[in-house]
Amino acid sequence: xxxxxxxxxxxRLSDDRRSIIxxxxxxxxxxxxxxxxxxxxxMFDAIYTxxxxxxxxxxxxxxxxxxxxxxxxxxTDTGEFLTKLRDDLNHIDSSRPTAVNLSWAVKRQLALAEGxxxxxxxxxxxxxxxxxxxxxxxEEDIDMCLKISEAGLSLLKDGDGILTHCNAGALATSxxxxxxxxxxxxxxxxxxxxxxxxxxxxLLQGARLTAYELVNAGVDETVICDxxxxxxxxxxxxxxxxxxxxxxxxxxxxxxxxxxxxxAILARYYGIPFYVLGPYSTIDYATPNGDQIKIEQRPGEEIxxxxxxxxxxxxxxxxxxxxxxxxxxxxxxxxxxxxxILRPPYTESIKGIQxxx
Ligand code: MRU
Numbered sequence: 001x002x003x004x005x006x007x008x009x010x011x012r013l014s015d016d017r018r019s020i021i022x023x024x025x026x027x028x029x030x031x032x033x034x035x036x037x038x039x040x041x042x043m044f045d046a047i048y049t050x051x052x053x054x055x056x057x058x059x060x061x062x063x064x065x066x067x068x069x070x071x072x073x074x075x076t077d078t079g080e081f082l083t084k085l086r087d088d089l090n091h092i093d094s095s096r097p098t099a100v101n102l103s104w105a106v107k108r109q110l111a112l113a114e115g116x117x118x119x120x121x122x123x124x125x126x127x128x129x130x131x132x133x134x135x136x137x138x139e140e141d142i143d144m145c146l147k148i149s150e151a152g153l154s155l156l157k158d159g160d161g162i163l164t165h166c167n168a169g170a171l172a173t174s175x176x177x178x179x180x181x182x183x184x185x186x187x188x189x190x191x192x193x194x195x196x197x198x199x200x201x202x203l204l205q206g207a208r209l210t211a212y213e214l215v216n217a218g219v220d221e222t223v224i225c226d227x228x229x230x231x232x233x234x235x236x237x238x239x240x241x242x243x244x245x246x247x248x249x250x251x252x253x254x255x256x257x258x259x260x261x262x263x264a265i266l267a268r269y270y271g272i273p274f275y276v277l278g279p280y281s282t283i284d285y286a287t288p289n290g291d292q293i294k295i296e297q298r299p300g301e302e303i304x305x306x307x308x309x310x311x312x313x314x315x316x317x318x319x320x321x322x323x324x325x326x327x328x329x330x331x332x333x334x335x336x337x338x339x340x341i342l343r344p345p346y347t348e349s350i351k352g353i354q355x356x357x
Contacts, residue, residue, distance in 0.1 A: 003135050003142075010171050011052060011061045017131060018071060020064045024051045025171060029212040038068060040088040047095040047102070050203060054172020055246045056141050056279055059101030063137035065092055066109035070127040081123045085113055097294040098255050098324045099246035100284045105137060141174040144279040144338035149181030152242065152277050152336045156182055158191045160239040163229060163267075165198045166257035167209035168244025168277065178277040178336075179244040180213060187219050195221040196232055200257060202303045202321065226259050233270040241267045245278035245335075252329030252346025253290025254278075258322055264331040273333040280339045283350060290326035298323050 168179025200206035300319025
């Protein structure tokens with residue numbers, strides 16, 4: 001296989017293919033640490049605790065989980081091998097429910113393994129096929145990021161002020177990213193954007209990760225608290241909003257990081273285009289609308305304790321911590337995918353790209 005890994009890739013396979021090397025996104029921006037992940041429990045934990053995060057990146061990671069696990073099984077019995085693989089991958093799949101890319105990659109790898117087994121492949125041959133498929137998933141992700149970045153850039157003007165929420169850059173994908181892709185690609189081509197990055201409470205992906213990526217790329221950027229978005233829009237500083245996505249329902253409703261919906265509502269109020277950027281694989285045709293998307297609930301301690309030396313609320317206070325929200329398709333100006341730019345009515349345009357129109 002031809003993929004040449006870069007150190008900046010958030011996930012990559014070790015040379016002996018026995019583990020996945022991942023940037024520990026929990027430690028950024030203070031420390032750039034790489035962790036080696038080789039067991040199913042470590043894989044589950046890496047996703048659940050957001051060491052590995054961002055929908056497409058989780059998909060690439062899950063792709064690599066399959067050959068790493070497969071190589072660790074001692075058995076040469078294909079039935080037993082498949083049972084172990086199914087159990088482990090389904091366990092990993094249960095770590096985070098909202099982003100579709102995780103279950104998409106798990107299903108893709110399991111279908112491949114089952115197909116190989118039906119054709120009489122040995123466990124060694126199945127492991128090799130899983131490795132090749134994982135690299136293919138990674139290569140496809142790199143390719144889709146570039147296509148999305150190009151398409152997104154075509155909607156922006158030099159000098160635009162852009163608001164983004166959470167982190168949809170290279171850390172959340174493979175190179176360039178989706179929501180940040182047009183900005184990073186534009187920067188390489190000499191565009192000057194000014195990017196406002198919502199800090200994105202409670203896990204601060206905007207302040208920690210988006211700002212880290214933008215500063216490293218030399219993009220003019222400003223971090224704002226989530227409750228400042230209306231003010232910067234009102235002051236005329238924002239010409240477009242760009243966000244990533246975790247799941248796109250068949251009618252164009254979009255699940256993304258908690259807080260995205262309120263940004264979309266504000267953008268509509270101030271007449272600012274609200275663009276969602278994500279790969280075709282994020283479209284979930286089996287989910288007719290956003291009401292059917294399962295929203296991950298996370299512990300209240302993330303709000304109370306995570307970034308404070310002392311708890312910021314009294315013991316005994318209760319917390320509600322949904323990790324995602326769903327933006328109604330009526331608030332979305334366009335959905336930018338690697339297969340083209342989708343415009344309302346989304347039920348039609350989303351059906352159209354499935355049919356290759
Ligand atoms: O909880 P996270 O950090 O995994 O949430 C990430 C997001 O919501 C991103 O916007 C989304 O996954 C798209 S990443 C290209």
